[in-house]
């Protein structure tokens with residue numbers, strides 16, 4: 001069985017905006033993991049990264065097992081693609097290439113010996129890479145979804161199918177196929193209620209490892225073993241199902257709020273210290289150097305970055321991986337960086353108030 005391991009993945013948009021950073025999660029063997037989050041949070045981008053369509057700009061993605069991908073646009077196909085084109089787009093690359101070669105050779109077939117040899121070779125290659133087994137699979141799927149054998153359905157233009165039929169065709173093919181890992185981008189879109197229940201059942205009974213994006217609460221509640229929430233420029237994993245996710249999320253946000261409040265308090269103390277040192281430095285050379293050192297940490301205008309309302313993600317679920325924020329006077333503190341929760345910041349000593357000396 002296959003798995004997916006994402007470790008510290010990040011993506012910056014072409015305009016320089018950081019879409020997400022430091023995203024880590026695992027889809028274990030046979031697990032059903034849901035990616036949830038608001039529109040525009042980066043779920044599709046993350047899934048495309050796992051699929052290998054786009055490289056991880058930072059971090060890494062590891063995978064094992066054959067991979068089947070259903071992209072978000074399926075259900076909205078409006079061009080002249082046939083069902084055969086769509087079926088081939090959903091199978092493993094060697095089969096896809098052999099199918100395209102055979103289709104081309106079939107089209108070019110005429111009286112010439114050259115075209116006939118090319119056709120014979122393409123057909124032999126199709127058989128070698130498992131094309132006949134794939135045709136049996138395609139036939140099972142078209143009979144099940146459209147009530148027609150593959151030979152009758154294969155040339156049908158996909159846009160003559162409803163969005164729901166397009167989706168169900170793709171889903172049935174992937175779920176019946178041999179790929180061990182499936183990535184499904186909004187598989188429930190365009191499905192009516194009975195079709196959604198059908199999908200729930202199929203995902204639940206499948207032994208494949210499935211990472212899917214959905215906004216459908218019922219589907220999420222029925223199928224997800226764990227939930228990866230993409231939000232606030234990161235992601236965090238809830239190690240339970242969707243039913244308990246809301247409570248976990250609200251607890252998490254409360255903890256973030258508390259950390260933020262404590263951070264504000266500590267920050268206020270630091271600002272006061274800077275103010276005091278600044279005044280005293282005017283009359284005392286010793287304090288002038290301390291004041292300059294202090295500015296490394298708390299700038300004259302803007303201090304270290306305030307914690308996010310939602311903290312960066314982690315592998316261990318709510319509560320873990322929170323930024324360690326409170327700073328006390330005299331502590332070895334981190335210089336402000338892009339992300340207060342990460343470890344790689346330079347550290348500087350914040351001068352403690354001198355003992356025995358009046359401030």
Ligand SMILES: Nc1ncnc2c1ncn2[C@@H]1O[C@H](COP(=O)(O)OP(=O)(O)O)[C@@H](O)[C@H]1O
Nearest residue numbers: 013014019037038039040041042043044045046
């Ligand atoms: N290659 C790209 N160039 C410019 N913007 C992009 C690119 N890829 C994604 N985006 C933007 O990134 C954001 C997240 O997109 P997406 O991953 O589709 O989000 P989601 O699936 O969570 O709704 C969107 O604002 C989208 O326009």
Ligand SMILES: [Mg+2]
Nearest residue numbers: 043044045072
């Ligand atoms: Mg999307």
